[in-house]
Amino acid sequence: xxxxxxxxxxxxxxxxxxxxxxxxxxxxxxxxxxxxxxxxxxxxxxxxxxxxxxxxxxxxxxxxxxxxxxxxxxxxxxxxxxxxxxxxxxxxxxxxxxxxxxxxxxxxxxxxxxxxxxxxxxxxxxxxxxxxxxxxxxxxxxxxxxxxxxxxxxxxxxxxxxxxxxxxxxxxxxxxxxxxxxxxxxxxxxxxxxxxxxxxxxxxxxxxxxxxxxxxxxxxxxxxxxxxxxxxxxxxxxxxxxxxxxxxxxxxxxxxxxxxxxxxxxxxxxxxxxxxxxxxxxxxxxxxxxxxxxxxxxxxxxxxxxxxxxxxxxxxxxxxxxxxxxxxxxxxxxxxxxxxxxxxxxxxxxxxxxxxxxxxxxxxxxxxxxxxxxxxxxxxxxxxxxxxxxxxxxxxxxxxxxxxxxxxxxxxxxxxxxxxxxxxxxxxxxxxxxxxxxxxxxxxxxxxxxxxxxxxxxxxxxxxxxxxxxxxx
Numbered sequence: 001x002x003x004x005x006x007x008x009x010x011x012x013x014x015x016x017x018x019x020x021x022x023x024x025x026x027x028x029x030x031x032x033x034x035x036x037x038x039x040x041x042x043x044x045x046x047x048x049x050x051x052x053x054x055x056x057x058x059x060x061x062x063x064x065x066x067x068x069x070x071x072x073x074x075x076x077x078x079x080x081x082x083x084x085x086x087x088x089x090x091x092x093x094x095x096x097x098x099x100x101x102x103x104x105x106x107x108x109x110x111x112x113x114x115x116x117x118x119x120x121x122x123x124x125x126x127x128x129x130x131x132x133x134x135x136x137x138x139x140x141x142x143x144x145x146x147x148x149x150x151x152x153x154x155x156x157x158x159x160x161x162x163x164x165x166x167x168x169x170x171x172x173x174x175x176x177x178x179x180x181x182x183x184x185x186x187x188x189x190x191x192x193x194x195x196x197x198x199x200x201x202x203x204x205x206x207x208x209x210x211x212x213x214x215x216x217x218x219x220x221x222x223x224x225x226x227x228x229x230x231x232x233x234x235x236x237x238x239x240x241x242x243x244x245x246x247x248x249x250x251x252x253x254x255x256x257x258x259x260x261x262x263x264x265x266x267x268x269x270x271x272x273x274x275x276x277x278x279x280x281x282x283x284x285x286x287x288x289x290x291x292x293x294x295x296x297x298x299x300x301x302x303x304x305x306x307x308x309x310x311x312x313x314x315x316x317x318x319x320x321x322x323x324x325x326x327x328x329x330x331x332x333x334x335x336x337x338x339x340x341x342x343x344x345x346x347x348x349x350x351x352x353x354x355x356x357x358x359x360x361x362x363x364x365x366x367x368x369x370x371x372x373x374x375x376x377x378x379x380x381x382x383x384x385x386x387x388x389x390x391x392x393x394x395x396x397x398x399x400x401x402x403x404x405x406x407x408x409x410x411x412x413x414x415x416x417x418x419x420x421x422x423x424x425x426x427x428x429x430x431x432x433x434x435x436x437x438x439x440x441x442x443x444x445x446x447x448x449x450x451x452x453x454x455x456x457x458x459x460x461x462x463x464x465x466x467x468x469x470x471x472x473x
Contacts, residue, residue, distance in 0.1 A: 004299070005292065005295050005296050005299070006295075006296050006299045006300070011299060011300055011303050012303075014241070014244055014245050014248055014300060015248070015300070015303070017245040017249075018245050018246075018248040018249040018252055019056045019059060019249075019252075021204070021245065021246060021249040022053070022054040022055075022056075022059060022249050022252060022253060023053055023054065023055055023056060024053065025053075025204060026044075026046075026051045026052050026053035026054065026204070027051065027052055027054070027200070027204045027205065027206065027249075027250070027253045028049070028050050028051050028052075028204060028205040028206065029050055029051075029052055029205075029206045029211060029257070030050045030206070030207075030208050031050075031206070031208050031211045031212060032047075033212075033215075034211050034257065034260075034261075035047060035050065035052065037260045037261070038052045038054075038256075038260065041058060041260060042055070042058070043055060043058060052253075054252075054253060054256055058256055059252050059255075059256060061259075062252075062255045062256040062258075062259040062260070063252070063255060063304050063305075063306075065259045065263045065264055066255055066258065066259055066264070066265065066266070066267045066306065067223070067264050067265060067266030067267065068084050068266070068267075068305050068306055068307065069082075069083065069084030069085060069266070069307070070082075070083050070084065070192075070223040070266035070268075070307075071083065071085075071192075072130070072160040072192050072193060072194060072195060072223070073160060073191040073192065073193060074157065074158045074159040074160045074161075074193065075154055075157070075158045075159075075181065075193065075454065076158035076159075076452065077191055079129065079158055079159045079160065080129075080160060081129050081130045081160050081342070083223070083266075083268055083307035083341045083342065084306075084307040084341065086339075087341070088336060088340075088341065088342070088343070088371070088374075089129055089130055089341060089342040089343070090127055090128050090129060090130070090313075090342070090343050090344060090346060090367050091128065091129075091130035091131070091132050091162050091342060091343075091344040091345060091346065092118065092122045092128050092130075092131060092132035092134055092162075092344065092345060092346045092347040092360055093132045093133075093134050093344065093345035093346065093347045093348050093355055094132045094133055094134075094162045094163050094164050094197065094345060095110070095132070095133045095134060095135055095136035095149070095163055095164050095355075096110060096134065096135065096136060096348065096352060096353075096354055096355040097109065097110060097136050097138065097354075098110060098353065098354035098355070099111070099114050099134075099135060099354055099355050100349050100354045100355065100356045100358075102358070102439070103318070103319040103320065103349075103356065103358050103435060103439075104318075104319060107353070107354045109138035109139075110134075110135035110136055110137060110138060110354075110355065111135060111137050111138060111139055112135070112137040112139065112140060112148060112149070112152055114134065114135035114137070114355070115133045115134070115135045115137060115149050115152045115153060115156075115163075116152050116155070116156045117357075117446070118131075118132070118133060118134035118135060118347075118355065118357070119131055119133070119152065119153045119155075119156035119157040119161070119451075120156045120157065120446075120449060120450065120451055121357055121360070121442075121445055121446065121449070122134075122157065122159070122347075122360070123156065123157035123158060123159060123449065123451040124445045124449035124451075125360070125361075125364045125445075126364070126368070127364050127367040127368050127371065128159075128346065128360070128364060128367075129159060129160070130159065130160045130161070130162050130342070130344075131153065131157045131159045131160065131161050131162065132161075132162045132163065132344070132345060132346075132347065133149050133152075133153060133161070133162070133163040133164075134347050134355040134357075134360075135149075135355060136149075136164060137149065142166065143166060143167065143169070143170060144166075144169075144170050144173070144469045144470065145166065145170075146163055146164060146165055146166045146170050146174065147170055147173045147174060147177070147465070147466060147469055148466055148469075149163045149164075150163060150174055150177055150194070151177060151462045151463070151465070151466055154177070154181060154193070154454065154462065155453075155454055155459065155462070156451055157451050158451055158452050160193055160194065161193055161194045162194060162195075162197075163194065164197070165196040165197065165213055165217075166209065166213070167209040167212060167213055168209070168212045168213045168215060168216045170213075171196070171213040171216035171217055172216055173465060173468075173469065174194075174217075175188070175216060175217070175219060175220055176465055177462060177465055178192070178193060178194075178220065180458070180461045180462065180465065181193065181458065181462075185219075185220065188220050189220045189221050189222075192220065192222050192223065194222075195217075195222050195223045195224060195225060195268075196213060196214065196217045196222060196224060197224075197225050197227065197270075198210050198211075198214065198224050198225070198226045198227070198254050198257070198258070199226075199227055199228060199229070199270075200226070200228040200250040200251075200253065200254055201228070202228050202229065202230035202231065202235035202236055202246065202247070202250060203230065203235050203236060203246060203250075204246070204249065204250060204253075206253070206254075206257070211257060214257070214258065214261050215261060218261050218262040218265060221262060221264075221265060221266070223265070223266035223267065223268060224254075224258050224265060224266070224267050224268070225267070225268035225270045225309050225342075226250075226251050226254035226255060226258070226267055226268070226269065226270050227251070227270020227271070227272045227309060228247055228250040228251065228254075228270070228272070228273070229272055229273065229274060229283070229311075230243050230246055230247040230250065230273040230274075231243075231273070231274050231275070231276040231283050232273065232274065232275040232276055232289065233275070233276040233278065234276040234283075235276075236273065240289065240292060240293070240296075243273050243275075243293075244271075244273065244293070244296060244297065244300070247271060247273040247297070248271075248297075248300055251269055251270065251271070251301075254267075255267055267306060268306065268307045268308070268309050268341065268342070269297075269300075269301030269304065269306040269307065269308045269309065270308075270309040270310075271293065271294075271296075271297020271298065271300065271301055271308060271309070271310050272297075272309065272310060272311040273293050273297065274289075274290060274293070274311065275287055275289040275290065275293075282351055283351050283352075284316060284351070285311070285314040285315060285316045285327070285348075285350070285351045286312075286314050286315050286316050286327035286328065286331050287316075287327075290311065290312060290314075290331050291312070291330060291331045291334040291335075293310070293311075294310045294311070294312040294331060294334055294335035294338065294340070295334050295335065295337075295338040297310055298310055298335065298338040298339055298340040299338065301340075302339060307341040307342075308339075308340040308341050308342075309340065309341065309342045309343075309344075310335050310340045310342075310343060311343075311344070311345070312331040312332050312334065312335035312336075312340075312343055313328045313331060313332035313335070313343050313344065313346060313363055313366060313367065314327070314328060314331065314344075314345075314346075314348060315327040315328050315350070315359070316350055316351055317349075317350065318349050318350040318353060319349070319356075319358070319359075319435060320356075320358050320359050320361070320362035320434060320435050320438045321434065321435055322434075324359065324362055325362065325366065325434065328362070328363055328366045329366050329369065329370070332366055332367065332370050333370050333373065336370050336371075336374060337374070343367075346359075346360055346363040346364070346367075347359055347360035347363065357442050357446075358435070358438045358439055358442055359438075361417065361438040361441050361442050361445075362417065362434065362438050365415065365416060365417040365418065368413070368415075368416070369413065369415070369418075372413035383407075385403050387403075388401050388403040388404075416441065417434060417437050417438060417441060418434070419432075419434075419437070
C-alpha cells in the first residue's frame with residue numbers, strides 16, 4: 001500500500017465536515033419524484049429551492065445498504081472488470097466531442113465511425129479492460145445518441161463497455177439491448193455489460209436526467225459510479241481539504257439517491273476532484289494536486305468500504321510526449337499504490353480537448369509499466385538461485401546459465417513503446433521518438449486487429465432496436 005497521506009483521524013474529520021455540508025447546506029435535486037422520496041424518508045426538503053438537507057442517519061444507512069462489490073462483463077463474459085475485489089481496472093474515455101486523427105493536427109467533430117474504431121482499437125490493447133466509446137458522435141441527435149453508440153460498441157469489442165448515458169427514455173432502449181444481448185432480464189442483471197455514470201454538478205447539485213435515468217437502470221440493478229468533478233478554487237473551495245470535503249459530500253448524496261431508488265444498488269466511489277489553474281483558467285488534469293487527490297480520495301472511499309474510481313494516469317499535454325509520460329506515470333503510480341479499483345479515462349488529449357488513439361497507446365504502455373511495478377515477487381528457494389550463484393563463483397557471469405534462460409522472461413518487463421536500444425541501433429532504426437513509436441503501434445493495430453464478430457442473429461436484433469428510435473425534431 002501507498003505511504004499513508006491521510007491519517008484515520010483526518011479521514012474521519014473529512015467525513016464529519018461532509019455530513020455538516022449535507023445537513024446544513026444540502027444538495028439541489030431538480031427532480032420532484034426524488035424530492036418526494038427524500039421527504040418520505042424523513043429529510044428536510046425545500047420544494048421551492050429544490051434543496052434536500054440530508055441527515056447523518058440517512059447517509060450512514062445508505063452507505064451500509066449500498067452494494068460494495070460488482071462485476072461488469074463483456075460480450076465475451078470471460079472478459080470482465082471486477083470492483084471491490086482488490087483488482088485493478090483501466091478504461092478508455094467514455095466519449096469526447098472532438099477527435100484528433102494525428103497529434104498536432106486540427107481537431108474535428110467525433111463520429112459514430114470513430115466509436116467503432118475506438119472500440120476495435122481498445123479491444124486490442126492488453127491493459128484496457130473497460131472499453132470507452134471515446135467519441136460522442138456529432139452527427140447523431142443527442143437524445144438517442146447513446147443507443148447507436150452502445151450497439152456499435154457491442155459489435156466492435158468483446159470487452160465491457162463504457163459510454164455516456166443521456167436520459168430515462170434512451171435508457172429504456174439500452175435496457176432492451178442488454179436483455180437481447182444476454183437473453184433475459186435476469187441474465188442482463190446478473191451480467192451487466194456497462195453502467196451509467198452519475199455525475200453531480202459541483203457545487204452540490206444534481207442534474208434532472210442524471211437522477212431520472214437511474215429509475216430505469218435500477219430495473220436491471222446496474223451498478224452506478226458516482227463522480228463529481230469539483231474544481232478546487234472554481235466549483236469548490238480553493239484548498240485541498242475543502243475540495244475533498246465537498247466532493248465527498250456530493251458522492252455521499254449520490255449514494256443516498258441510489259439507495260432510496262433501490263436499496264442494495266451497487267455503487268462505485270468516484271473521487272475525481274481536480275485543481276483549477278488560475279493562470280490558464282482551465283481544470284488541471286495531472287498536477288501534483290491530482291496525485292494527492294487520487295491517494296486521499298481512495299483512502300476516503302475505502303473508509304466506506306466502497307470500490308473507488310479516480311482520475312489518474314491522465315495528462316495536460318496534447319500529444320504523447322515527455323510531459324504526457326511524466327504526468328500519466330506519476331499520478332497513475334500513486335493511485336494504483338493507494339489501492340483504487342479503476343483508473344481513467346485514458347485516451348484524452350489534454351484536458352477534455354479531444355480523443356486521441358496515439359495518447360491511448362502511450363497510456364497503455366504506462367499502465368503496463370505500473371502493473372509490472374505492482375507484481376508479486378516470488379521469494380521461493382528456486383528464485384533465490386543459490387545453486388547457480390555457487391556455480392558461477394565470484395567474478396563469473398550468469399548470462400549463459402540455464403537458470404537465467406528459465407527465468408528472465410518472467411522476471412523482466414519488456415516495453416512495446418519505450419526505447420532501450422544502443423545509440424547506434426536507435427539511430428540506424430530511424431531515431432524515432434516516443435510519439436512516432438506510438439503512431440507506428442497505432443497504425444499496426446488499426447490495420448490488423450478485428451474483434452470476434454457478433455452472430456448474424458444478434459446483429460439483426462440490435463439493428464432492429466436502433467431502427468425503432470424516434471426521429472428527433
